[in-house]
Amino acid sequence: MTFYHGDLQAVRDLVREGEVHRDVYTDPDVFAYEMEHVFANTWVYVGHASQIPKTADFVTTTIGIKPVVMVRHSDGSIRVLHNRCPHKGTRVANEACGNAGRFFRCPYHAWSFRTDGSIAAIPLPQGYEGTGFETSRAAEGMAAVGAVHVYRDFVFARLHPRGIGFTEFFGESLSSIDNMIDRSPVGKLEIAGGVLRYVHRCNWKMLVENLTDTCHPMVAHESSAGTAVAVWKQQPEGTPRHPAVEIFAPFVSPYQFYEGMGIRVWPNGHGHTGVSHSIHSDYSAIPGYFEQMVAAYGEERAREILGTNRHNTVYFPNLTVKGPIQAMRIFKPIAADRTMVESWTFRLVGAPDQLLARTLMYSRLVNAPTSPVGHDDLEMYERAQDSLHSDANPWVNMQRLYDPQEAGIATATANGTTEWQMRNQFRAWRHFMAAVP
Ligand code: FES
Ligand SMILES: [Fe+2]
Numbered sequence: 166m167t168f169y170h171g172d173l174q175a176v177r178d179l180v181r182e183g184e185v186h187r188d189v190y191t192d193p194d195v196f197a198y199e200m201e202h203v204f205a206n207t208w209v210y211v212g213h214a215s216q217i218p219k220t221a222d223f224v225t226t227t228i229g230i231k232p233v234v235m236v237r238h239s240d241g242s243i244r245v246l247h248n249r250c251p252h253k254g255t256r257v258a259n260e261a262c263g264n265a266g267r268f269f270r271c272p273y274h275a276w277s278f279r280t281d282g283s284i285a286a287i288p289l290p291q292g293y294e295g296t297g298f299e300t301s302r303a304a305e306g307m308a309a310v311g312a313v314h315v316y317r318d319f320v321f322a323r324l325h326p327r328g329i330g331f332t333e334f335f336g337e338s339l340s341s342i343d344n345m346i347d348r349s350p351v352g353k354l355e356i357a358g359g360v361l362r363y364v365h366r367c368n369w370k371m372l373v374e375n376l377t378d379t380c381h382p383m384v385a386h387e388s389s390a391g392t393a394v395a396v397w398k399q400q401p402e403g404t405p406r407h408p409a410v411e412i413f414a415p416f417v418s419p420y421q422f423y424e425g426m427g428i429r430v431w432p433n434g435h436g437h438t439g440v441s442h443s444i445h446s447d448y449s450a451i452p453g454y455f456e457q458m459v460a461a462y463g464e465e466r467a468r469e470i471l472g473t474n475r476h477n478t479v480y481f482p483n484l485t486v487k488g489p490i491q492a493m494r495i496f497k498p499i500a501a502d503r504t505m506v507e508s509w510t511f512r513l514v515g516a517p518d519q520l521l522a523r524t525l526m527y528s529r530l531v532n533a534p535t536s537p538v539g540h541d542d543l544e545m546y547e548r549a550q551d552s553l554h555s556d557a558n559p560w561v562n563m564q565r566l567y568d569p570q571e572a573g574i575a576t577a578t579a580n581g582t583t584e585w586q587m588r589n590q591f592r593a594w595r596h597f598m599a600a601v602p
Contacts, residue, residue, distance in 0.1 A: 169194040180595045183564040187553040190368040196501040204229030205324035206597045208334050210484040214318035215355040221265040234258045238280040245310045245322045246282045251303040282307035338435035341478035345488035347470045349513040350461035357512035363534040367546035369498040376477040376485045377438050377586040379423035382416045389537035390416035415444035426581040434481025434593025436586035443476035445489035451519045481593045490524045508532040563587045
């Protein structure tokens with residue numbers, strides 16, 4: 166183990182072109198730096214507006230490891246506050262979600278706060294008279310995070326008050342969120358079906374990298390998806406394909422399928438697999454849905470929306486979406502070797518319910534704690550997390566289809582088996598692993 170205390174440059178040097186040092190996955194110091202820099206300098210997904218429709222509705226979550234609460238203020242706006250009492254530091258909102266009522270009330274000494282974080286009341290207020298309390302940090306109430314941006318109901322926040330702007334940070338990558346929303350005939354999504362959560366004993370970045378790792382499905386998922394396909398092939402000729410087989414089968418497509426699908430990279434660590442097609446391209450049509458889309462958008466636009474079948478889009482640092490099935494995963498760091506995975510699903514407002522049913526089935530089969538597919542990946546991450554402690558070689562390789570020219574290219578599409586997007590994430594990591602701008 167190396168001690169990086171105070172040496173930010175040494176931490177940044179753990180990332181080279183085409184390889185990264187194992188300490189980016191295993192070292193608690195490096196993890197602490199990520200929380201202070203990468204997760205504070207970037208726009209991190211917080212929640213969806215549909216989770217807090219009414220005044221004082223709230224959701225608690227984290228940005229990196231910092232507790233925050235997203236709340237609907239009395240003026241209808243969405244606020245993101247540090248979930249910490251300004252008095253002694255107690256977490257104010259403790260439930261995953263709820264309604265604050267008239268005020269948030271700290272459970273320790275009953276200071277209460279409006280939904281913009283300002284102090285509504287303090288018991289025995291005369292005890293602070295003449296103490297200079299009104300100019301203290303505590304008098305500011307529950308502090309707001311540095312900046313909040315709501316993009317088509319997706320709520321993002323940046324911890325630091327200064328830094329890269331929302332539009333500059335995401336740029337064209339927002340097209341993946343757009344496509345997911347545009348699949349609703351009324352252009353609206355709602356969180357539906359709850360959330361699946363499970364803790365992985367590995368570093369958060371392993372999960373993000375896996376999302377554009379197209380050389381693993383036919384290998385790691387042979388035991389789950391491969392078995393499902395083998396069982397289905399034993400059915401009598403003409404047996405209709407079970408919806409689960411429709412979901413499993415593309416995982417074990419040959420390398421050529423993944424090479425051909427393509428990968429696109431964008432600035433600031435964002436990118437996606439599935440430029441031309443993806444594992445979601447060949448699902449059977451849901452009766453009535455296409456007609457609804459044509460009525461809403463016209464045939465040409467409807468075909469364009471539904472013909473975009475991006476596989477996984479990575480929003481650096483830790484959000485990933487699957488537009489074609491309206492699923493979203495968030496990888497929440499807990500420690501260098503602990504990550505909370507959250508799988509969320511959306512309802513396409515105005516579309517047939519069978520679409521949500523398919524999304525929920527996908528999540529159960531692939532992303533749930535009980536899923537066969539997810540465990541294939543989990544096993545690989547946890548083996549890596551353990552074996553990276555070996556002294557055989559401290560570097561992890563990411564050179565597949567590497568071209569030294571690529572560092573200077575902001576946006577590109579490439580062969581679907583390239584590790585360019587992983588390198589893209591680490592270039593962004595190195596960039597945002599910097600002091601407050
Ligand atoms: S810690 Fe919150 S009121 Fe005292
Ligand atoms: Fe996988």
